[in-house]
């Protein structure tokens with residue numbers, strides 16, 4: 572099986588690369604290294620079945636050339652992270668809409684099947700008990716940059732569905748809910764790596780708003796195998812699937828659990844959304860998935876518990892920070908950066 576992963580040097584993408592190499596695939600990563608980094612693939616770089624193509628999904632020719640000859644494509648390349656979207660709405664709109672169109676066209680032209688990675692963000696402010704794939708979307712104004720991400724991903728899904736209807740493209744959509752795990756960076760705003768990093772450094776943990784908003788964190792190691800089973804499942808084609816965690820937790824209690832699990836001496840501090848992002852920023856109070864559909868069709872089971880997730884994130888962050896100070900890591904990084912330039 573020859574598999575292309577756009578965004579394969581990112582957080583979820585790099586875990587997917589490892590999983591597919593273990594399964595015996597030949598893997599081609601297409602990544603512009605904007606939010607991804609070659610170091611995420613450090614453990615796989617010496618595998619001869621891995622090829623890394625440096626390029627953007629906005630480069631139509633490059634996308635087509637990369638997808639040609641592939642059996643399947645996982646499309647993860649996107650501008651992600653609330654902070655990044657708020658700061659760079661234009662480039663995130665372009666990448667998330669035009670980039671996806673290029674990937675869809677390349678799959679139609681070559682006959683590759685496609686897994687489109689969307690997001691739970693598309694449900695917006697719908698705080699209902701459990702969001703099913705049919706739940707309504709409640710979005711704020713498109714002039715508020717936070718909602719441009721949900722708007723763009725909604726367009727992506729509509730495009731994918733139309734390509735399935737009109738061209739018969741073999742495409743399946745997944746909507747991950749707050750997927751977390753080792754190698755996720757806090758640089759673009761994600762709460763778990765941000766707070767774990769603060770706890771390890773003994774800094775105050777920055778909780779935004781009143782901290783009573785809730786999320787259901789899912790572990791990347793549970794989500795990735797489900798994605799692989801979904802792309803291979805003919806009954807999934809043309810449909811969307813929620814992939815989310817089982818436990819609803821407030822950000823206040825997440826912060827406390829991070830302090831407890833890491834044994835940190837840090838305390839919690841609250842910042843207003845205006846201070847954290849921008850004036851008028853809107854957050855969702857609650858986001859709870861119903862993932863029955865993926866559980867029933869491909870056995871999706873978000874079994875990894877939050878305390879274990881925190882431990883794994885903290886363990887990897889701790890050893891990465893130590894490793895990155897070592898001279899041989901710095902040398903290897905220079906070589907990698909040269910290779911991906």
Ligand code: UDP
Pocket residue numbers: 653692749760761762763765766777778779780784786822854855
């Ligand atoms: N958040 C926080 N502190 C941080 C980063 C995020 O309290 O350092 C909050 C954020 O406002 C949101 C929740 O944690 O309510 C989850 O944020 P994240 O950006 O990880 O995901 P999303 O907002 O997409 O659910």
